[in-house]
Amino acid sequence: MPGMRGRGWTRSWGRVALCGILGTLGPVGVLGCRGKASTPPSDGSSDPAEADPSPTKKSAKKDTVDAPREVPVILLRGGRLMTAAGNIFERGDILLKDGAIAAVGETIEAPAGATVLDIVGKTVTPGIIDTHSHMGVYSSPGFKAHSDGNEAVAPNTAYARSVDGYWPQDPQLERARAGGVTTAQILPGSANLIGGRSFVVRLLPWARSAEDARFEGAPEGLKMACGENPKRVYGDKSGPQTRMGNVHGYRDAFQKAVEYRRGWEKHEKAQKKAAADRKMGISPSSGGGKEEASVDPPARDFGLETLVKVLDGEILVHNHCYRADEMSLMLDLAATYGFKIRSFHHAVEAYKIADRLADADTAASVWADWWGFKAEAFDGIRENAALLEVAGARAIIHSDSAIGIQRLNQEAGKAMYAGRSAGLEISENQALRWITYNPAWALGVEERTGTLEVGKLADVVVWSGSPFSVYSAAEQVYIAGELVYERGSQEPRSDFELGFREGDIGGDAEGVAP
Amino acid sequence: MSPVPARHRRRDLLRGLGSVGLVGLAGLAGAAPASAAPPRSRRRGTSTGASLALIGAEIHVGDGTVIKDGTVIVRGERIIAVGDASLGGALAADATRVDLRGKLLTPGFIAADSHLGLVEIGMEPGTRDDSGGEGPIRASYDAASAIRARSSLVQVQAIEGITSAAVAPSGGLLSGQVAWVDLAYGKGEALPTRPRIAVGGGLGQVVDGSRAATLAKLRRVIDDARLYRKLRGAHERRQLRDLAAHPRDLEALFPVLDRKVPLTLRAQGESDIVAAIELAREEKLRLVIIGGTEAWRVRERLAQASVPVIVQPSENLPGSLDRLGARLDNAALLDAAGVEVGIAIFGEAHNLRNATQEAGIAVANGLPYEKALTGLSLTIARAYGLEADYGTVSAGKIANLVTWAGDPLELEHFAAQVYVRGAAIPMVSRQTLLRERYRDLEAIRRRGR
Numbered sequence: 018m019p020g021m022r023g024r025g026w027t028r029s030w031g032r033v034a035l036c037g038i039l040g041t042l043g044p045v046g047v048l049g050c051r052g053k054a055s056t057p058p059s060d061g062s063s064d065p066a067e068a069d070p071s072p073t074k075k076s077a078k079k080d081t082v083d084a085p086r087e088v089p090v091i092l093l094r095g096g097r098l099m100t101a102a103g104n105i106f107e108r109g110d111i112l113l114k115d116g117a118i119a120a121v122g123e124t125i126e127a128p129a130g131a132t133v134l135d136i137v138g139k140t141v142t143p144g145i146i147d148t149h150s151h152m153g154v155y156s157s158p159g160f161k162a163h164s165d166g167n168e169a170v171a172p173n174t175a176y177a178r179s180v181d182g183y184w185p186q187d188p189q190l191e192r193a194r195a196g197g198v199t200t201a202q203i204l205p206g207s208a209n210l211i212g213g214r215s216f217v218v219r220l221l222p223w224a225r226s227a228e229d230a231r232f233e234g235a236p237e238g239l240k241m242a243c244g245e246n247p248k249r250v251y252g253d254k255s256g257p258q259t260r261m262g263n264v265h266g267y268r269d270a271f272q273k274a275v276e277y278r279r280g281w282e283k284h285e286k287a288q289k290k291a292a293a294d295r296k297m298g299i300s301p302s303s304g305g306g307k308e309e310a311s312v313d314p315p316a317r318d319f320g321l322e323t324l325v326k327v328l329d330g331e332i333l334v335h336n337h338c339y340r341a342d343e344m345s346l347m348l349d350l351a352a353t354y355g356f357k358i359r360s361f362h363h364a365v366e367a368y369k370i371a372d373r374l375a376d377a378d379t380a381a382s383v384w385a386d387w388w389g390f391k392a393e394a395f396d397g398i399r400e401n402a403a404l405l406e407v408a409g410a411r412a413i414i415h416s417d418s419a420i421g422i423q424r425l426n427q428e429a430g431k432a433m434y435a436g437r438s439a440g441l442e443i444s445e446n447q448a449l450r451w452i453t454y455n456p457a458w459a460l461g462v463e464e465r466t467g468t469l470e471v472g473k474l475a476d477v478v479v480w481s482g483s484p485f486s487v488y489s490a491a492e493q494v495y496i497a498g499e500l501v502y503e504r505g506s507q508e509p510r511s512d513f514e515l516g517f518r519e520g521d522i523g524g525d526a527e528g529v530a531p
Numbered sequence: 532m533s534p535v536p537a538r539h540r541r542r543d544l545l546r547g548l549g550s551v552g553l554v555g556l557a558g559l560a561g562a563a564p565a566s567a568a569p570p571r572s573r574r575r576g577t578s579t580g581a582s583l584a585l586i587g588a589e590i591h592v593g594d595g596t597v598i599k600d601g602t603v604i605v606r607g608e609r610i611i612a613v614g615d616a617s618l619g620g621a622l623a624a625d626a627t628r629v630d631l632r633g634k635l636l637t638p639g640f641i642a643a644d645s646h647l648g649l650v651e652i653g654m655e656p657g658t659r660d661d662s663g664g665e666g667p668i669r670a671s672y673d674a675a676s677a678i679r680a681r682s683s684l685v686q687v688q689a690i691e692g693i694t695s696a697a698v699a700p701s702g703g704l705l706s707g708q709v710a711w712v713d714l715a716y717g718k719g720e721a722l723p724t725r726p727r728i729a730v731g732g733g734l735g736q737v738v739d740g741s742r743a744a745t746l747a748k749l750r751r752v753i754d755d756a757r758l759y760r761k762l763r764g765a766h767e768r769r770q771l772r773d774l775a776a777h778p779r780d781l782e783a784l785f786p787v788l789d790r791k792v793p794l795t796l797r798a799q800g801e802s803d804i805v806a807a808i809e810l811a812r813e814e815k816l817r818l819v820i821i822g823g824t825e826a827w828r829v830r831e832r833l834a835q836a837s838v839p840v841i842v843q844p845s846e847n848l849p850g851s852l853d854r855l856g857a858r859l860d861n862a863a864l865l866d867a868a869g870v871e872v873g874i875a876i877f878g879e880a881h882n883l884r885n886a887t888q889e890a891g892i893a894v895a896n897g898l899p900y901e902k903a904l905t906g907l908s909l910t911i912a913r914a915y916g917l918e919a920d921y922g923t924v925s926a927g928k929i930a931n932l933v934t935w936a937g938d939p940l941e942l943e944h945f946a947a948q949v950y951v952r953g954a955a956i957p958m959v960s961r962q963t964l965l966r967e968r969y970r971d972l973e974a975i976r977r978r979g980r
Contacts, residue, residue, distance in 0.1 A: 157848045158855075188849050245654070372972045388962075389684065389881040390653035398962045408972060420845055427888065430942040438945050439966060487891030487942050517855045 088498040090114045092127045093479065095137035101453040102468040103446055111141060113475040116497040121469050142449060142484055143469050144199025144476030144496065145425050146456035148335065148382045149362050149415035153203055153218070153227070154179050156187035157419060163187075167206035168213060172251050173270050175239070175320035177213030179203045183227040186511040189419035194220040194502050194509075196423035197478035197491035200232060202460055204362075207242035207337040208250040210257070210266040214323055215240055215335060217460050222501050222509035236461040238359070239327050241267070243338035243347060244393045264346065271354040274324030280315040281325075333359035333461055335382075339393035341369035348377050360459040362415060365397035371408030380459045381405055382415035385428040385435070402429075402451055403436020403443050413459055414451045425452045430485030448485065474498075581625040582606040583953065587616065588631035588934060593638040593908040593923035595901040603636065605930040608952040612926050629934075634947060637939055638924050639694025639931030640907040642883040643841045643875035643914065644731070644795065644821045647688065647696040648678035648712060648722075650880045662702040667738050667745075668752055668776040670783035672707030674698045675726030680718060684880050686960035689714035691884035692939060692946040694931035697915055699731040699795065701878060704738055704745055705752065706731045708783060709795065711917060713931065716956040723952060728915050729819070730787050733797035734807060735853065746806050751775040753814055756784040793817040793916060797877075799824040800853025808836050819914045822877065823865075825856040830868035839914045840865055841873035844893035862906070863897030872898070873914055874906040891940035903940060929953075 091113040098109035098121065110125040111118065127133050154166035165182030168174040183203055193201065199220055205212035215238035216231055224230035243263065252258045257266055326332040334351070338344050338361045351358050360380035361367065365388060367374060367381035374381055383405070388397025405412040414429045416422035433448035457467025466474045475498035482489040494502035502508060515521060583605040590601035590613070602618035604611050604626075612618055622628070651658035660679075663672030678698055688696070694714050700707035709729040712722055738745040755775040759782070765771045766778065774781060786792045794811070798804050799822045808829070811818035820826060823840040826833060833840060844862050849855045858864075865872045874890045876883055890903040898906070912922030920929050930953040937944045949956050969975070 157850050158852065159850050192847060249654075368966075369969050372976065386882060386885065389651075392652050392655055395652055396965055398966045400966050404966075404969070419848055423847075424845070424892075427942055431888070434943045434945070439963075485942060487888055487940060488895045490895060514849065514855070517849075 086116070086497070086499055088113075088116060088500075090119075090128060090131040091495075091498070091500075092125060092131045092133045093136050093141060093477070094125075094127075094133055095135055096479065097140045098469060099140060099142045099445065099449050099484070100469040101143050101446060101449045102470050105446060108137075109141075111469060111477065113477065113495060113498040116475055116499075118469060118471055118473050118475050118477075121471060136479055138482075139492065140480040140483060140489075141469065142197070142426075142478050142480065143453040143467055143473075144478055144494065145197045145452050146460065146467060147193075147198055147201040147416050147422050147425060147452075148360055148380075148413055148456045148459045149417045150193070150201040150203055150419075150422055151206065151417070152189045152193060152201065152419055152422070153183040153185060153187045153230075154205070156184050157189045166204075167208040169206075169208040169250055171255070172209050172247055172257060172266050173211045173320065174205075174209050174213050175211045175270065175323040176318075177205055178216070178237075179205050179214065179240075180216040180227045180231065183216075183218070183230070185224040185226060185230055186513050188511045188514050189422075190220055191222070191509055191511060192419065193422045194222070194494055195491060195504070197426060197480070197484075197494055198422055199476040199478070199494065199496045199501075200457070200460070200462070200466060201422070202238060202335070202456075204238065204335060205240045207240070207246045209240075210242060210247045210263055211270055211320075211324075212240035212242060214238065214332065217462065219496055220501065221496060221499075232460075232462060234462075234465070236331065236333050237326075238333045238335045238460070239323060241334060241336045241338075241347075243336065243343045244340065245391055246337070260343070264350065267347075267350055270320075270324060271328070271350075271356075274321050274328055275354065277315065277318060277321040278325045278328060284314050327356050328354065330356065333357075333459070335360050335362055335459070337362045339363050339365050339391075340396075341366035343393075345370055345373060348373065348379065359461075360411075360413065363394070363417070365394050365401065367410070368398060368401045368404040369396075371405045371410045374405065375408055375410040378411070380411035380413050380455060382413040382456070382459065383432075384417075384421070385414060385431040399432065399435035400439050400441065402432040403439070403441040406436070406443055406447055406451075407441050411455050411458065412451050413455045415456070426480070426484035426489070427487055428452075430483075430487075433485060445485070581627060582611070582623060583930075583950075584619060584622050584626050584628045585631050585636060585932065585934070586619050586628055588634045588636035590636045590924050591638075591901070591904050592925065593905060594925075595905055597901070600632075601636070603924060603930075603932065605932075605950070605953045608929055608954075610924065610926055610928050610930045610932075613924055629948075631934055633936075635935040635937065635939065636924065637692070637904060637933050637935065638908040638922060639933055639949065639951065640692050640886055641911040641921065642688065642693050642696040642886060643873055643911045644699045644709075644797070644877055645696045645875070645883050646701065646878065646880040647684060647698055647714075647883060648680065648682050648880075649674060649698060649700070651679070651682055651684065653881070661700055663700050663707050664703075667704035667748060668780050669700065669703050669707050670705040670730055670732075670752075670776070670781070671779040672700050673710070673726060674700050674708055675710035675724050678710060678712060678722065678724060680712075680722030682880075683961040685714050685722075686716070686956075687881070687962055688883045689716070689949055689951065689956055690946060690958045690960050690963075692887065692933040692935075692949060693883050694933070694949060694951045695912075695921060696883065697728065697795075697911070699729075702733075704732050704734075704749060705780070705784075706733065709915070711915065713929070713951055714956075715951045715954070725917070727783075727786065727792065728917065729793045729795045730784060731795045731797075731821075733821075734803040735797075735799070742803065742806075746810070748775070749810065752781070753784065753788070753810075756781040756788060760785060760788075787816055788814070790815065790817050793819045793914065795819040795821050795914070797821045799851075801825045801828045801856065803853065804829050805832065808832055808838060811838065812836060817916075821875075824854045824861070826870070827858065827861045827864040828856055830865050830870055833865065834869040837871075839871035839873060839910060841875050841911065841914060842893075843875060843877050844889050844896065844898075859892070859896040860898075862893040862903075866898055866902050871910050871913065872902065872906050873910040874903065875911070887940050888942065891942070894940060900940075 093111045098106040112120040151166045156163040168177040204215040217235035218230040257263045336358050358379045360382050362382045364381040364383050383401045402412040429448045429452045433443045436443040454467040457463040466476045477495040478491050479493040480489045492504045585603040590598040600616050646661045649661040660677035663669040699709045708727045709731045711725040711728045738748045752775045787794050818838050820840045826840045847857045847859045862872045894903045909922035912918040932950040934947045
């Protein structure tokens, strides 16, 4: 059949091509390219992380700020400063210098050469942070060709990485930036029990690759999914068909990770012993054949390697999970294997176990009011975030939507006002933290961004009014001190959209739409 | 099909006026509504009983006017008088007075093109009745016959100020007959419903994956509806060629052909909107555009043809080729060009309540404030031809009213009290019950639950 032949041809062609390309980049043995010897991790280290040729190596770096770009020194003067660190200056100044926040206070002297912007009447907040986005992996337009978020070939694809599917020209990114978003976690989808690694992006308009956008030093995440989605996707295939199968899938994966890690530990031990023996002048052959064999490293498995990093606390778990009972179960499972769940996502029933989430120090990334689109989302309430806050748990408002991400400030506002309306005491500072500091914590970057504090990255938004008003808009957005958006005058657009708008071809600037 | 008996309304109104002793006949002008169908709920007898007086609010009438320190008098299910503070003096002794000083009062908001009552849980097919099958022509699919009045979604929307919904089927080119419901409490299966207030459909690549094929099919169906009506006998004697749709589906289009009800078409792209305008002009149909992502590009033509457009203002993503022109100021541009702009949340049932936020987003992007309120009420009533009964705080109209502590479009404010058909509804939903159940986790711990 022509179709079959076509597919076969494509597959073999693809393999040849991959071997050709990857042969120069790293270990190719896993691809089964003929004629090439399998290449072990280059440095022969026993730590699989060290052997990883992936960009995740960067996560080991401890930079305090991004590589500085040329940015002017800017003093924003006279705005209402909502620091998200507890205090609100009804009228204050903030100094952005060398990519960082250099000073925050009631009155700051402008240093020589600083650009002073009078923003009396405006409100300043930290840049908004979203823990849950698929921008760049489910891009707009929703072409088939843009579907890069779910590697739905098996329920466990821990090896997959969203960074490899990310399209920095997704027009959704600009709109999110115009909504004051400076940082977002790009997650694989929720088709799989274990969907793969996420990465954290800065919404920089000039990013030409995922690496350009990556938040340097931010730990990666692991996307896991409870409940209906994996059941639905695999129920008619290999399974899981039920929540029983789901949980087996997690246990099986982490059990294998434990054993994989043990294999590497054993290898490391043997290697150390061999080195010590060599130093002592003992011949390897005299040590016995068994131990000599184990000096060879275990076969490398990228999926298990990801899970080992989770066990080691290096990769943070982000778990799509709606129901309270399932979240409880996942907390127990994580405790059994000795890892932490950093944040549940969606978590529409988090309010039912707010106490347990507080005890486990696991955040809940929730919506302000989405509910009912599936059975596990049926018990959603408007006061979810507020009840979490009151119980001492870490609440986050997330989007999972390229529309919602444009107004996370409004979503936080809705959740705050709903709480207040129900008699729960929620401060503006607390609600602001739902979209700034708390998501920064969930992404492991809370020491770098998420509040207006001296020394942090100058991720700053100037709003026309209260961020919790439906009428407010972000007027200026700074990422690491660089003005990346200014309403009405600097609104970058993606390559994709060029030429489609009125005015692009005719040169009539007024015809270019917001 | 006779229009809603205007006599009833007039009699109710006059009776109410008699007891209050004032005359305000504004709502009576052109009282015969355009609806082709009588209301299912009987209005007779509902006008007796004490009246309700809502006193002292700032009334945003819904047509752009504002009455400071206003009074609304309700008897039965209808508003019988609207005026200033002096109205209160003429009240009957047994009237219930509600002091609304410092509050706002608006008409109940109307959800256009919703699935309310047709879906309980989005991804559970067993709870969905919004789609009437496979083929593109399902004009006889009648949403009213499937609406679940006891849906938990009704109160969730109602307590936030949505008091009516146009319930539309989805899918296909002609999806079916749209129903109108009032989100009244305690009516059980007799939720006040007006069936068949419009025929809803959608353009795009619906037929054979082609826009052109979709439009051609729509024209053939309209042609054959006319043919079938004219030569029904011949069809029954099998002397007529094959028709483009089942006779029931063609018959369902007769009120559209007679301009008794509108054809509400989901259309996003410029070309589809223009094609719809052309079709409506040639076939002399009442057209409403739903969606209208790129409507701003053809706003002059829409204004010229007096075609209202119902938009969801936050939709600014270039999600497909017919939405590349999506922009946040769509509503503002349409309004400035003289197009009637309604505001809605599309294809939804669970969060119709967020229509107020959508209206606020439209205001933030240039739509005048009172136009945004009108877009949630009168414009939608008018689009569906029910403005005689809905959409403003006016004497003679059904008493769907909402009180607010402040600006209803602002996120800070939730409805204080909602009245549907003259009755204050319980401000309780399944969601507020869940909230109260889990409010005190300490107590739950102690109980060992």
